[in-house]
Amino acid sequence: GDSVTQTKGPVTLSEGTSLTVNCSYETKQYPTLFWYVQYPGEGPQLLFKVPKANEKGSNRGFEATYDKGTTSFHLQKASVQESDSAVYYCVLGDRGSALGRLHFGAGTQLIVIP
Amino acid sequence: EAAVTQSPRNKVAVTGGKVTLSCNQTNNHNNMYWYRQDTGHGLRLIHYSYGAGSTEKGDIPDGYKASRPSQENFSLILELATPSQTSVYFCASGAGTGGYAEQFFGPGTRLTVL
Numbered sequence: 001g002d003s004v005t006q007t008k009g010p011v012t013l014s015e016g017t018s019l020t021v022n023c024s025y026e027t028k029q030y031p032t033l034f035w036y037v038q039y040p041g042e043g044p045q046l047l048f049k050v051p052k053a054n055e056k057g058s059n060r061g062f063e064a065t066y067d068k069g070t071t072s073f074h075l076q077k078a079s080v081q082e083s084d085s086a087v088y089y090c091v092l093g094d095r096g097s098a099l100g101r102l103h104f105g106a107g108t109q110l111i112v113i114p
Numbered sequence: 115e116a117a118v119t120q121s122p123r124n125k126v127a128v129t130g131g132k133v134t135l136s137c138n139q140t141n142n143h144n145n146m147y148w149y150r151q152d153t154g155h156g157l158r159l160i161h162y163s164y165g166a167g168s169t170e171k172g173d174i175p176d177g178y179k180a181s182r183p184s185q186e187n188f189s190l191i192l193e194l195a196t197p198s199q200t201s202v203y204f205c206a207s208g209a210g211t212g213g214y215a216e217q218f219f220g221p222g223t224r225l226t227v228l
Contacts, residue, residue, distance in 0.1 A: 043219030
């Protein structure tokens, strides 16, 4: 079945440093890939999505490239801020599903120290 | 204004008791979903619905029932609550099929079963 594996957290960084959260996926179909972010006390919300292989998505300084060859979708940011502290989920969208099914990774907690 | 709301936000129940978690969406989306969130597991799908009157089992349906009486409302029912059902529960709505579309999440319900 479909699955997603991502960097195990927590990841603790100082403000101004760079971030990489690794994400690898397994699937037999051609998925859409998402990054969701969850702030304390809230539900997950979409950060960005990439429906096509070899394309890049970005939002709020975060970016990730859909690499079909290595089945990866790593999240990067050049300079993190304290407000980026949250849990980040790598998510696989099942195109074969009439439901619009999403498969979530375990999540990576990011803690940014000022 | 919040498009997906959940009630209650916090609930303490006793083992063997009945618990009903409610979700309302104003997005006019056909699809609705119930997930639970546990450390190390990300979000796991319990039940989902394609529209009023329909409910389907997700990946971990045992011990849970669902009800979709209208387009806007989707409930999760624990007939005989157990301590293993202590978790944070999220409701979501989505318009799309084929895994392309974003899902919109509510703020979550924290359930503790004693």
